[in-house]
Amino acid sequence: MHFNNAGAGLLPQPVLEGVVEHLKLEAAIGGYEAAEGQAAEIEHCYTALAALLNCRTDEIAVVENATRAWDAAFYAMDFAPGDRILTAGAEYASNYIAYLQVAKRTGAVIDVVPDDRDGQLDVDALRGMIDERVKLISITHVPTNGGLVNPAAEIGVVAREAGVPFLLDACQSVGQMPIDVEAIGCDMLSATGRKYLRGPRGTGFLYVRASMLDRLEPPMLDLRAATWTGRNKYRMRPDARRFENWESNVAGKIGLGIAADYARNWGLEAIEERVSGLAALLRRELGKIGGVTIRDLGRRRCGIVTFTVDGRDAQHIRQRLAERAINVSISGRGSTLLDMDRRRLNEVARASVHYYNTEEEVGRFCESLESIVGS
Numbered sequence: 397m398h399f400n401n402a403g404a405g406l407l408p409q410p411v412l413e414g415v416v417e418h419l420k421l422e423a424a425i426g427g428y429e430a431a432e433g434q435a436a437e438i439e440h441c442y443t444a445l446a447a448l449l450n451c452r453t454d455e456i457a458v459v460e461n462a463t464r465a466w467d468a469a470f471y472a473m474d475f476a477p478g479d480r481i482l483t484a485g486a487e488y489a490s491n492y493i494a495y496l497q498v499a500k501r502t503g504a505v506i507d508v509v510p511d512d513r514d515g516q517l518d519v520d521a522l523r524g525m526i527d528e529r530v531k532l533i534s535i536t537h538v539p540t541n542g543g544l545v546n547p548a549a550e551i552g553v554v555a556r557e558a559g560v561p562f563l564l565d566a567c568q569s570v571g572q573m574p575i576d577v578e579a580i581g582c583d584m585l586s587a588t589g590r591k592y593l594r595g596p597r598g599t600g601f602l603y604v605r606a607s608m609l610d611r612l613e614p615p616m617l618d619l620r621a622a623t624w625t626g627r628n629k630y631r632m633r634p635d636a637r638r639f640e641n642w643e644s645n646v647a648g649k650i651g652l653g654i655a656a657d658y659a660r661n662w663g664l665e666a667i668e669e670r671v672s673g674l675a676a677l678l679r680r681e682l683g684k685i686g687g688v689t690i691r692d693l694g695r696r697r698c699g700i701v702t703f704t705v706d707g708r709d710a711q712h713i714r715q716r717l718a719e720r721a722i723n724v725s726i727s728g729r730g731s732t733l734l735d736m737d738r739r740r741l742n743e744v745a746r747a748s749v750h751y752y753n754t755e756e757e758v759g760r761f762c763e764s765l766e767s768i769v770g771s
């Protein structure tokens with residue numbers, strides 16, 4: 397029973413076949429030759445992701461994971477002493493560590509926007525924090541440690557009103573709900589292949605709005621990102637692929653394109669309805685078990701369900717469930733430190749459902765947990 401889709405979703409058959417077929421071709425005729433023959437399939441990855449996010453093909457870069465995608469955008473920005481980065485309470489560790497490093501190097505300041513009573517980012521508070529020193533609004537859409545969905549489109553309205561670039565970490569949301577960069581109004585967005593999108597591991601992607609490109613100098617350049625035009629000169633690529641580098645997981649790229657098509661064929665609205673419905677059922681049923689506390693915040697909630705059990709640590713719960721062939725994961729304090737400290741949590745167990753999970757599985761999950769809690 398796979399309830400760890402926020403860790404990695406299960407590959408659908410067409411994705412698996414696309415990856416395996418390309419690896420077989422590489423083994424048979426050579427990696428470069430295979431890529432040449434499959435150029436259209438590789439290029440399709442960009443078209444499929446652009447369709448998924450409602451952007452242009454030349455606004456997409458494909459990289460090895462969400463972290464590198466996010467880093468490529470964030471580290472491309474220029475910060476000066478006193479510049480403010482506005483972020484959210486449930487920010488992901490890797491992003492916050494990058495803020496800290498850049499703050500140390502440049503004198504930029506990190507300001508955390510308070511949450512509202514429901515635990516989502518308080519959009520009015522964000523609006524009140526805007527001034528001429530705000531250089532970036534950088535928010536995690538769905539945090540790693542819970543079902544909360546931050547109000548990305550409302551944040552986008554504030555960013556547009558203020559003329560401040562908006563970077564959205566959509567790692568946990570892409571594939572489980574519609575993500576439309578025009579409706580959201582973000583300028584940069586990072587995501588991964590392997591989670592709710594059900595793509596291959598080792599794939600990630602970055603969206604950069606065309607009008608932002610010239611304001612961003614990638615932190616690292618190579619001969620894919622730029623052309624060496626003379627002894628003392630280079631020219632950056634005009635499109636978002638300036639954030640890529642030359643060698644890549646070609647089979648993964650093909651699989652990622654297939655995964656994006658696959659999700660769109662089901663329909664992202666339908667996926668969200670199914671996933672959030674199953675998760676709501678899971679929360680309701682878990683809530684009936686004595687000693688179990690649901691830890692998800694927010695008004696709009698997604699497929700990630702987090703909980704704690706009185707007197708049992710999350711590792712114990714994960715292991716006992718694993719013995720019954722049920723996959724869940726743990727989110728520890730260090731992944732979302734500000735939020736966890738504020739709520740005095742050291743860790744939470746995380747059960748994340750996808751559309752292929754069933755109501756019957758939710759029932760069996762709760763029965764198993766009840767017997768673990770009672771034993």
Ligand SMILES: Cc1ncc(COP(=O)(O)O)c(C=O)c1O
Nearest residue numbers: 461462463488536539540567588
């Ligand atoms: C909110 C968030 N952002 C970024 C990442 C990093 O994604 P990746 O492992 O693909 O780099 C994660 C991973 O769990 C995440 O939860």
